[in-house]
Amino acid sequence: MEEHIYKKIFSKYRGSKRDSLIPLLQEIQHELGFLSKDSVARVGGLLNLPTSKIYGVATFYNQFRFQPYGKYHIQVCRGTACHVKGSANVLSALEAMLNIKAGETTRDGMFSIEVVACIGACGLAPVISINGEFHANLVPSDIEKIIGSYKNRKTLEE
Numbered sequence: 001m002e003e004h005i006y007k008k009i010f011s012k013y014r015g016s017k018r019d020s021l022i023p024l025l026q027e028i029q030h031e032l033g034f035l036s037k038d039s040v041a042r043v044g045g046l047l048n049l050p051t052s053k054i055y056g057v058a059t060f061y062n063q064f065r066f067q068p069y070g071k072y073h074i075q076v077c078r079g080t081a082c083h084v085k086g087s088a089n090v091l092s093a094l095e096a097m098l099n100i101k102a103g104e105t106t107r108d109g110m111f112s113i114e115v116v117a118c119i120g121a122c123g124l125a126p127v128i129s130i131n132g133e134f135h136a137n138l139v140p141s142d143i144e145k146i147i148g149s150y151k152n153r154k155t156l157e158e
Contacts (some may be wrong), residue, residue: 005031010046018047021057025064033068070112072103072150075129087126087140091115093140094128097147111147117125
């Protein structure tokens with residue numbers, strides 16, 4: 001399946017130079033969900049660039065990720081209202097419960113955490129979003145119940 005995706009994307013960029021790197025990476029990430037080692041190597045071959053240069057560009061911009069999101073992608077708002085109302089403690093509770101840091105995905109691929117600047121729900125602060133479902137007015141002790149409910153969804157789906 002991925003081979004077809006690469007062929008489709010790369011056909012648009014034949015003969016391209018370094019100035020096409022960011023749009024090319026964006027398109028690959030859009031299609032695959034992240035930038036794999038294989039995709040970086042393939043882009044290097046297409047654009048005749050060393051992978052170190054590609055990683056240098058991709059790691060500079062926080063829009064690029066090198067792991068897929070988890071089945072349940074958690075966005076933790078760190079905007080001003082959420083910050084003032086304790087989102088740092090909510091984030092710490094999530095990281096401790098899932099045993100991952102922001103930007104990582106659990107080994108089983110079930111959960112990932114992303115810190116975002118603002119979700120736009122300031123009146124509900126602090127807030128997290130899990131696959132677009134908002135959880136508001138949080139305190140760290142809420143996290144165990146919330147994560148537990150998503151783990152139960154997994155069990156029910158099996």
